[in-house]
Amino acid sequence: MIADLPAADLPRFDLHMHSTASDGALSPQELVELASENGVKLLALTDHDTLSGLDEAAATARQCGIRFVPGVELTCRWNTRVIHLLGLGIDPAHEGWKGYIENLEGLRQARAEKIAKRLVAKKLPEDLLARAQALAGSGQIGRPHFARALIEAGIVSTESEAFDRYLGQGKPGDVKAEWPDMHEAIEQVKASGGFALLAHPTKYNLTFSRLRILVKELGNAGADGFEVAYPGVSQEQIRLLMRMADQHDMYVSAGSDFHTPANRWTHLGRFPQVDTPRQLARVLV
Known part of the structure; x- marks a missing residue:
């Protein structure tokens, strides 16, 4: 899965961010306007388990001259472990979303x-x-x-x-829910015309041996790839993730996972830069 667009022609992008439609601090309009101020030209709104902010974000993106990608971050299960699946380039009007959401x-x-x-x-x-x-x-x-x-x-x-x-994990408020299986989440994203990618793969407290198993099973289930660049990921982890992407012929993605301006360790459009022809942004631009 390799895109043809040269890296030099790729605009500044951010394919993972959250608004007040889920647990972000800014409204979809405020979020897109701030992204524009930070020079982002291609963005995806990926709120947790909802599509409700997409219309407002898309309208603001048009006003700001930004290429907008409809997205979502779905909570799902891999066996008994909770994981998050990004749906990028989805069709929010797809009939299957209503019941799923x-x-x-x-x-x-x-x-x-x-x-x-x-x-x-x-x-x-x-x-x-x-x-x-x-x-x-x-x-x-x-x-x-x-x-x-x-x-x-x-x-x-x-x-x-x-x-x-x-x-947090193991604390009184750590309540589990019977989230949909990852196969259901992948199927829903794909049925709506989107790309399905595992969000922030190094944040699930998995060894790389276990992560390799997860990535293989994701690929077998029809997923397109996984995030490789985001706040907190190390260069060594990126190197290992890229090796997996090559092995399974998958796309990779990148984003700030932005929630609020109060978090100083992340900002819109800010994450490690990975120059690779596997970057999904080259397809979405």
Whole structure:
């Protein structure tokens, strides 16, 4: 899977970012405008388990002269492990999305209620769910909203502290949900005309031996590739990921995974640069 566009002709791009439609801090319009200010000319909005911000982002991108790629980041399962699948270049109007997204919304809401119940049982504020839902607004509710609610309630000082004490792995707010199997997520993305790629593969606490198995199974299930450049990935990890991409003849992608301007370690359009003909952005431009 090699694109023909020369690297010199590739505009500045970012194919992974989040708005208030899920757990981002900026509205889709504000997000695209900030991306434009940062020189991004090709972008994908990839909110968690929702397509609700795509119309607003697309309209703003047209006004800013930016090439817009409709996207989504789907929560799914590989065996018992939760992973995230990026859908890039999808058709949001594809009829299969309605039922699929409604199911995810129901799973997220049920999980939020369980998180709140567990945290209240630990003597945290009884209105925690209401606070988190207010912060989520009309977007998909997730653990970052509970983290912000805990800050608002004066329980913790930062989101990192909220995850360390209450919401991270093995903590009271670490509630599992029966997310769709990765095969279902890949099938849905592909049926809507999109490219299916594993998001931030080094962030699942997997050894590279296990990651190789996951990538092989993703390829067998019809996935197109995986992210190779994003905040926090090392040059050695990039080298190993690129070796896997070559081995399985897959596309690679790159993005900032931007959520909020408050996170100083990431910014729109900022991630390690990887010059490769496997870069999916060359196809999407």
